Amino acid sequence: MTTVSLEAASTEREDPPITSPAIHTSELSKIYGSTTALAGLSMTVRRGEIFGFLGPNGAGKTTAVKLLVGITRATGGEGWVLGAPIGDLATRRRIGYLPELFRYQDWLSAREVLALHCRLAGLPKSDHRAEIDHALSLVGIADRADDRVGTYSKGMQQRLGLGVALLGKPEVVFLDEPTSALDPVGRHDVREIIRSLRRDGVTVFLNSHLLSEVEQVCDRVAVVDRGRVIAIGTLDELRGASKRVEIRAEGIGPETLRSLARHGQVETEGDVVTVIGIDQEEVPAIVRDLVSRGCRIYEIKSRGDSLEESFLHLLGGGDRGHADHSSSDAA
């Protein structure tokens, strides 16, 4: 498996940074019986960023979120959310969470579910009405607020779940597959809500297997595999891990190909030659070289990998990431 670590995930035991990032974990692990769900998660999420958490099925993404919001206890390592140890009761007031397998009391109305969570979150009673009305309006279910949740479609329940997660103006919001049940309009709405959270300085931890979704909203992304972070960085950093130049030209012979191979891995398909892993600064030199060798250049395209390509590359070629790949453009 090819593993690219753009920002090496520390494997040493660390103290929480003084500046208190939104989330910081050090070798966080979780073992269920003989199954290792998380094998030493080390990462830092800065305050106010939209952080994508990517990985194939069974990589430990949901386990990580459950640990961070205090639903389950770690078997090893440490973690901090907003500067406090994970699970800290007082800090939970400042956290919002939309579970992947969301379900709310189907015998309550949406307004009643939100009121319940206002009480559970310990919000001042005087704020309840405003919080509930704001949440209903934000997620677009105000017109069905008094209907029982049991009559809601899955998409509407997911909107309600997002409203529940955003009650009380949390400083960190964990969204575990927040658009899995939504139609394209709903997904667009959720992306807009996430962007508005960023504008308000809220940290969003977005656990999603929809790469296009992550690509559109996230500032930084961690790729997790087998319970460990194997790469972490901005989208450009991840995509740029194997930048490439596609050359469509006539007259590229074996000698020219050998020359191009000095710049990176060379692949040919018809009259298109692709140089992979090339430094963009080398492109002018390549053009000069080709011209000097008498090649006739019709087109040169320089680009990084798509996030999907990077994702598959990081996971070792594509077979293991195929499930996520296939659904990456569902949005």
Add this chain to the structure above:
Amino acid sequence: MLTIAALTLREASRRKLLLAVGVLTLAAIILIGWGFSRIPTLPCHGGCGPATLRSVEAGLLILVAYMFSFVIAVAAPFVAAPAIAGDVESHVILSILPRPLRRSDIVLGKWLGLAVLVGGYTILTAGLQFLVVRVAVGYVPPHPVLTVLFIAGEGITLMTLALLGSTRLAPITCGIVSVILFGITWIVGIAGRVGAAFGNSVIADIGTGSSLILPTDGLWRGALFNLEPVALIATTGSSREASANPFAVASPPTTAYVIWVFIWIALVLALTVKSFAAREV
């Protein structure tokens, strides 16, 4: 904790549990009241005085009380069994656990809500039944308040046991296991009394042990004793023949036993908290 307790009560109301049980119970009470009102009109060949009729009324009221205690004993576990297991299975718990409350708050809140439900139902039902019988025939059992408290204790005990099971078992499994345990304890309790009456200490000790492990039968005997007129206790309660009679008892539970019931509930609740705290969801 109070929010969870209120939520538990609201769920019972919204799921029409209170309505269904209330309507059926009211119908039963009215029917039983009508039946009692017919007792004085029964043909009494050979002569039967007020004492005979009173004895019949007392015996029938014991059977009625047993019917209600049985209904409560069966219903309480089935109400409690899904309390935690259902939330875990449906994933509703995932939205509650990240809130700033301890898992013990959830357990204690559920228990409180269910205790109010079971206790409230018992007090209302038994109280109303005693009132209806009094209006119908003028009979009041010797200690109606204590009777109600013992029956409520029986229901709350089984509910507590089911709540413990609810942290680990599926709702249907938990409900059935609780009811089976209730049945086993009941019959072992009777066997223990037979053993005591005939001087078999081993059987008597098994009966005692059973009533300590799950005190439902002991509590029913407490309710029974407080329902029995003194004359009935004197004639049947202490005889060997009556030892196998589940509707006759010679003595009330001791104070120590009642204290043990409170300790038992506290211990099982503590175990429930511990079990749920360790449960992966």
